[in-house]
């Protein structure tokens with residue numbers, strides 16, 4: 380009985396720690412948003428034939444002076460839970476569009492900057508307004524902006540999700556289905572979603588060279604996407620072997636540490652001035 384009692388109290392201690400940790404993090408996140416401590420980094424999307432950069436994905440970064448680096452995988456769900464995603468998500472869209480505007484002014488008029496949307500953002504009534512504003516303020520074309528959404532975001536209310544997507548699509552904004560292959564959406568939905576691009580989840584790309592099944596899955600996704608008139612981006616490309624496989628299968632764009640980690644806007648601008656032709 381004593382052993383059980385100890386276990387129970389450890390369990391409570393762990394729970395309390397977890398709750399305490401979450402409270403602290405929430406407080407810190409609120410301060411960080413108010414204090415502009417969050418930054419957007421940019422990871423290039425590269426053409427497999429030339430190594431040219433055709434776009435960037437904006438990824439949020441939070442370096443806390445005391446806690447160190449905190450991953451968006453940890454704090455974005457927290458921001459969702461607490462409602463902080465509203466102001467934060469708005470800032471992400473406006474800032475990414477502003478940066479896209481800088482690049483367009485430098486002459487990169489075809490560049491696409493992708494923003495990840497969280498589930499709450501996607502169903503927010505203000506989203507369309509914020510996106511329109513971001514385009515107007517920055518002077519970019521709608522085609523300079525891309526939205527990355529995940530299958531799970533679409534499945535809760537398929538019909539209204541399709542309406543939201545159609546609205547953006549008509550405006551000329553590209554929509555990418557992120558982490559493709561990890562969700563539950565059926566292929567019949569895929570046909571109905573007005574999306575432009577599939578992003579193959581990096582869990583499939585990681586084992587390309589060593590796992591024959593993954594290689595077949597990736598090849599099949601690429602073929603299927605092309606048959607449906609969609610572009611395909613592979614995320615998480617880390618090795619030359621993976622790059623060559625995807626290039627051979629006519630994957631449209633590649634993204635991953637093999638080319639570049641997500642970098643600051645300043646470094647991203649430097650990357651734009653050269654291409655990755657040396658890595659192809």
Ligand code: C2E
Pocket residue numbers: 422437438439450451452455471495496497527557558581614615616617634635636637641
């Ligand atoms: P995601 O949208 O699927 O982003 C891809 C993640 O993979 C990023 O992690 C990126 O840094 C990482 N990655 C890219 N290339 C490689 C590679 O070659 N190898 C490996 N191992 N990883 C690679 P990150 O930045 O930590 O973001 C994690 C997730 O957090 C994102 O997944 C996205 O769902 C979310 N997230 C990030 N930024 C934002 C944002 O601004 N808004 C929202 N709503 N979500 C965001």
Ligand code: MG
Pocket residue numbers: 436495527557
């Ligand atoms: Mg993404």
Ligand code: MG
Pocket residue numbers: 557558578580614
């Ligand atoms: Mg992804």
Ligand code: MG
Pocket residue numbers: 558580581614
């Ligand atoms: Mg992913």
